[in-house]
Amino acid sequence: LIDNIVNEITEFGFVSVCKVNETHCWVEDLHPNAQYEFWVTATNTTGISPASEKAVYMTVPSPPVIRERGCSSCPEAALIRWESGNTNPVESYTVDLSETGTDEEGGVTESIVAVPTCECLIQLQPGRQYLISVRAVNIGGPSNKSEPICISTTGTVFHLLQDTAHPCLSLSEDGFSMFYGDEELPISTQCVVSSWPRCAAVLGDLIPVRGRRYWEVAVEEATEYRIGVAYEDTQRNSYLGGTDSSWCMRHVLTPSRHKYEFLHGGWSPDVRITVNPVRIGVSLDYAAGTLSFFNADLKQHLHTFHCNFLDYVQPCFALDNPGALTVCNGVATPWYVHSV
Structure with a gap:
């Protein structure tokens, strides 16, 4: 019989240990956009088993933060800028936009993927209203959406620098x-x-x-x-x-x-x-x-x-x-x- 199972986790070179009596365990409060290694050892009255093979897991990033004063628009396009929201680099960003005031309002009507930097120039239709949000992406998957920004293509919008x-x-x-x-x-x-x-x-x-x-x-x-x-x-x-x-x-x-x-x-x-x-x-x-x-x-x-x-x-x-x-x-x- 196995007395307990020890789950060991490393992040940034630090090791955390979690003892359980089941063959699974929940690990909470992980940092976003961070890489972890997991391995398991079994323990009984005679001692501790060798460690299992390590499993590597990457948590998804934090949502980006759109810089409203860094955004500008005109009847044909919008330039959206944002802060990463993550200490570690991410692989890319995805920009989601939906047109408001239509039957598809609330749903994503278009996504621009693999954006490499913290800005994106988007072609739009004149005289419309759009909700635009951004997600950060790494090998663990996409983050939650940022808080959206509302863009109108009625006229020209810019900010003083x-x-x-x-x-x-x-x-x-x-x-x-x-x-x-x-x-x-x-x-x-x-x-x-x-x-x-x-x-x-x-x-x-x-x-x-x-x-x-x-x-x-x-x-x-x-x-x-x-x-x-x-x-x-x-x-x-x-x-x-x-x-x-x-x-x-x-x-x-x-x-x-x-x-x-x-x-x-x-x-x-x-x-x-x-x-x-x-x-x-x-x-x-x-x-x-x-x-x-x-x-x-x-x-x-x-x-x-x-x-x-x-x-x-x-x-x-x-x-x-x-x-x-x-x-x-x-x-x-x-x-x-x-x-x-």
Whole structure:
């Protein structure tokens, strides 16, 4: 007769022992995404048997965590980014998406498998709503799903990038608004390498997909600002619109009037705007090679740059005096934009 059976487990070089009187045992509280070795010895009154052959078991990973502020979308696609959620590397990720508002709502309508990194660019249909989640995969199997993120393909959605912001600026928690509120801190204050030494600027994380992109920006009449686009590697030691790698609309307060400039390479045409816009529409069309600005409240075209974009550009924003600015995301492209 066997008095008891000893189950021995190793993880990270440590051995755990579990004594049972049956030919099976439950092992709980194992770490996720970790490899274990199991072996068994039998014991009776005469001693302990040799150990059985070792069995190797890998636990499944923890669910990833989607970085909401790292995600961006447009009517044709979404870029989803996430944190692994695991200390040890995993083999790959699976991205699950389902369209909401349909008969299949709640079920997986598509899975993208063997994603090697913590981001995935997904082609989608315009004017839809999707729930997207991520699973981590190792040889033990897939993890549970991450908390889902809701993606709308009605318009363009992006966030302001904290690591590109000038030290004068603070960003809202949702990543859509920027504030410059310290009049004592000069714009020329010491900057990190990725920020702008000559203007209080920040870049937006626009999805790298060609097509037409549209967003709106809410501003205040008393705020001096620059709104436009720039290449990601544009020179940071200049002003927005001051080089050939950035284009912007600039608002300046003078003693006599509100002055507006449309700058590229440091030059602006002579444009007079009689009604000060407080909600500015920006239309970027890669195929047509245009960047257009609108007074969204009046549906009024303000100016269009004609340019051959050699690479993807990022939205850029700057405040030249204390004030605030908010990016209005997910706005469908208005009809009057298509007529320009």
